Amino acid sequence: MFYNAAMALDRDLSVAFVTAAFAGAPHGRRAWEMLAATGARGLRIAHETGRFDDFLLTERVTDALRVARANAAALGVPGVRVEAADAMRPVESAAFDYVDLDPFGSPAPFLPAALAAVRPGGVVAVTATDMMVLAGVQKGAAERRYGAIPVRGRLGPEGGLRLLLGFVAREAARRGSAVRPLLCYVHDHHVRLYVRLGPPGPTDGPAPVAEIDPATWTGPELGLCGRAGPFWLGPLFDPDLTDRLVPPAAPARPRDVARILARFREEARVPAPFYYETNRLAGALGLPAPPSPDALVAALRAAGHAAARTHAREGAFRTVAPRAVVNALARSLGAGAQSQNDRVRA
Numbered sequence: 001m002f003y004n005a006a007m008a009l010d011r012d013l014s015v016a017f018v019t020a021a022f023a024g025a026p027h028g029r030r031a032w033e034m035l036a037a038t039g040a041r042g043l044r045i046a047h048e049t050g051r052f053d054d055f056l057l058t059e060r061v062t063d064a065l066r067v068a069r070a071n072a073a074a075l076g077v078p079g080v081r082v083e084a085a086d087a088m089r090p091v092e093s094a095a096f097d098y099v100d101l102d103p104f105g106s107p108a109p110f111l112p113a114a115l116a117a118v119r120p121g122g123v124v125a126v127t128a129t130d131m132m133v134l135a136g137v138q139k140g141a142a143e144r145r146y147g148a149i150p151v152r153g154r155l156g157p158e159g160g161l162r163l164l165l166g167f168v169a170r171e172a173a174r175r176g177s178a179v180r181p182l183l184c185y186v187h188d189h190h191v192r193l194y195v196r197l198g199p200p201g202p203t204d205g206p207a208p209v210a211e212i213d214p215a216t217w218t219g220p221e222l223g224l225c226g227r228a229g230p231f232w233l234g235p236l237f238d239p240d241l242t243d244r245l246v247p248p249a250a251p252a253r254p255r256d257v258a259r260i261l262a263r264f265r266e267e268a269r270v271p272a273p274f275y276y277e278t279n280r281l282a283g284a285l286g287l288p289a290p291p292s293p294d295a296l297v298a299a300l301r302a303a304g305h306a307a308a309r310t311h312a313r314e315g316a317f318r319t320v321a322p323r324a325v326v327n328a329l330a331r332s333l334g335a336g337a338q339s340q341n342d343r344v345r346a
């Protein structure tokens with residue numbers, strides 16, 4: 001029966017997210033987990049957060065439904081309903097405050113039903129595990145499925161995150177809705193988005209969804225041969241939300257969840273697309289050794305540029321500084337490290 005242990009941290013983060021994003025008593029709040037399997041995610045959210053009066057879990061496989069119902073009964077969470085349904089179709093006429101879309105592979109076929117089911121101001125959570133497509137290994141499939149050209153290589157996963165977020169934003173815009181990312185991350189072999197949907201505000205400009213032209217791009221080197229995207233190039237996090245995220249009371253991955261939440265909090269202050277890796281910088285600039293990421297982040301901050309380590313890759317950091325500034329600081333730190341080495345050897 002379906003239970004994905006590899007997603008345990010992700011479910012910890014769901015509980016942390018819902019607890020922070022839906023503060024206070026439920027007051028009639030409604031949630032829908034579209035693809036519930038045995039209920040591992042939805043039941044954890046319902047049981048551990050207590051943030052919903054009504055929590056609908058739907059699934060189409062009979063055996064999974066049987067286990068989900070047994071799990072729901074064992075937990076005894078008030079307001080939980082487990083029903084057989086095809087999640088490609090809207091299930092109920094009343095809108096939901098929270099819709100969770102957690103498929104195998106691509107969420108694209110289910111997205112219209114998810115967007116139609118959430119109330120204005122509500123939240124949609126979307127997982128995608130089709131990383132071969134989103135991260136550029138299967139470029140043609142990305143163009144067909146998401147109408148976008150992906151980034152391939154070491155920045156491919158973040159490219160996939162931004163490609164999917166751009167796709168969700170475009171799909172929402174077709175329905176007259178704007179997305180506001182609250183918490184969007186890449187982890188292992190999946191990406192996960194939590195976005196608030198609502199009518200565009202009076203001061204909102206166009207959504208920051210655009211193609212990247214390597215001729216004018218001043219961010220991290222993406223190894224592109226031509227234009228790519230469209231990508232979401234705006235923030236991935238809402239700092240007010242990330243400041244309020246705390247690990248669940250009984251996390252499945254206590255150390256990992258605390259660590260990634262700390263990264264999100266710092267990173268939320270640096271709304272810059274894509275990240276730098278110090279070993280790649282050292283290679284590109286011909287430095288004898290990579291500067292430490294923490295030293296480079298400190299140097300960037302001292303020079304007045306927002307910068308932070310990223311959750312997306314160990315040893316990597318993001319910054320709002322242009323690439324020329326990052327290169328100059330990396331060279332000077334590299335030179336400092338070299339002369340220190342020379343002194344040690346002398």
Ligand SMILES: C[S@@+](CC[C@H](N)C(=O)[O-])C[C@H]1O[C@@H](n2cnc3c(N)ncnc32)[C@H](O)[C@@H]1O
Pocket residue numbers: 002003004034035036037038039040041042058059060061064085086087088102103104
């Ligand atoms: C990745 S699993 C869901 C995992 C679950 N959210 C959890 O945390 O354990 C995807 C589930 O979607 C179900 N599914 C696929 N297509 C469906 C459809 N059209 N309607 C309802 N359920 C569907 C599959 O049977 C499978 O159990």
